[in-house]
Amino acid sequence: MTAIALSRPAGSPRRRLRRSGARVGMTLVAVAVLGAFLMPLLYMAVTSLKDQAQITDSSAPFYPVTQRAFEYEGQPLPVYVVPLDGGARELAIVRKGREDSDFVDPANPAAGIINWQGRWRTLDPAYSVDPKTENFAKVWEEIDFPKLLRNTLVIALVSTIGAVASAIVVAYGFSRFRFRFRGGLFIVLLATIMLSQQATLVPSYIIYSRIGWAGTWLPLIVPHFFANAYNVFLLRQYFMTIPRDLDEAAMIDGASPFRVLRSVIVPQAIPAIVAVSLFHFFYAWNEFLLALVYVGGVPDLWPLTLGIQQYAALYVTRVPLVQASAILTIAVPVVVFFLAQRAFMRGVVITGVEK
């Protein structure tokens, strides 16, 4: 488990064998931990395919199933696992009696009725695998997924455009110009990272209600057009690594600072700008509290997060449908993450380590 990064000279074959054994062992440990870590995702996927009856059925297996049924004389009959003398057999129940019941063998119905002495309620049902993909269609409709998705996309896209554009401009100011109080202002900027959103929530709500912004998306979008500290910090760190020769040359050629930013800095900072855009887009995608406060009373304006929270609160017991709604909500962020994971993970290290 240590972080010892040594390149030892190749030892005897026996030692090498032991070392590759240790390698396999540690890798297996890591994979097992990963399995436990991601197990809830498997639970979500499997549960979203179950029907409501299986959630309360303690004898059912963990994967989505339904009890088998057999059509006998025009009646669908449930199938049970019946312990008979020759071993357990899967039989459809014809008559449910208190102390004995009648069954028929679905494989050979012509053989007639088989009587079994015992309480049928103690029998285990016979299941067959049966994923209920229709859960997704149902949730899709019930939460009005297209509406929630459209709302989330609009809020996230518009606020990302504002957040990234403003952060680029402000980061450029902090990284390339000397002005009085620059150090102090930058510290104030960083300090706002520590500021709890709740510290400004109540007064902001009062102010926004007064100017008629409550019940609209404006409080969720407009503040992002004024540069957020995380984004500025990340971009500023990156701009500092861009050599000044080019922008100085452009300056001498008479380019204005805006032009330098557009034609020299931005083209060289694309990886950092992509990272900031992704971070902010999914920050906006995940946002919940402001949506709850400002558009909680206007279902037509709900984003996905608020929509599924309200749905889950209303239908606490409908576990499979709630899990299906979670899948619909996480699909886009997770897929985009895997497509762009390098950009995400590099951004984290820039903000975290360089500090």
Add this chain to the structure above:
Amino acid sequence: MSTSSPGFVVPTTLVHPGRVRGGLARREEIWGYVFISPWIIGFALFTFLPMAAAAVFSLTDFDLRRPDDIRFIGLANYERLLTDPVVAQSIGVTLRFIAITVPLNLVVALGLALLLNSPRVAGKPLLRTLFYMPIQIPLVAATLIWAGVLNGSSGWVNTILGVIGINGPDWIGDSSWVLVTLALIGVWSVGNMMLIFVAGLQGVPSELYDAARVDGAGTWRTFRSVTLPLITPILFYNLLISLVTSFQTFIQAFVLKNGVPDAATNLFNLNLYRQAFSFNQMGYASGLAWVLFAVILGVTVILFWSSRRWVYYAAER
């Protein structure tokens, strides 16, 4: 942090050097303010103004239902919150939650980082990506997923515990376990901290490990005496972020309890939210917001102050 830089090349030979430099410096300064102005305006409008407004509102009996009838009541809100049993109780819940979640996050993040930095583990880039991934899942959805998997009767965790003979608790309904549940949901977002730890571990010079090995130090001893001291700056950063975010926890508790938190999950922020938006007590809630802000500020200052004693900066030797 503010590295002074050469700035612009000044053609000093053309005119009187002093005057040109002064003029250019002033122009540079103006451009600097122009570029950072979006943030300055935003800070004034969306941070400073609301905070100042909150300070004023906290001295009034502002009730949203009658917004035109605001009375100045001095420090009555602060007196009330000092004696309010709900506030005392919410502070207790918050501190207990922090005592569980912060160590859990740090230990899991550092443990994963050590594992994913070990030369004996194959496929590290893929493993890092997969361990990082859940941070991307919206917290609302993550809470719903965990609420399902930890469900006392139909969740998988208790089923698995049952297989190995442990009778799992009621993770959500039992008031002595629900804070652990909230902390577990938070562990899913440990990816940032983990990556920062990995970067820190990679910064430890390998000569030190060689030296420790030559001195006969074992795995634990090497970790304790070489790795840990050298990553204290990273540990400090992660501890600070973890503390601040735990004070701000809201979504997990709100979603887990379907919007109606009970005594066991009444974190400071949930109480604040309810005072403001369920009971319309805007003046009182503003006072609570200021108390929370002051507490977080205080904790941050104490942490920075204490860091001199335990954070090791190689450059300062």
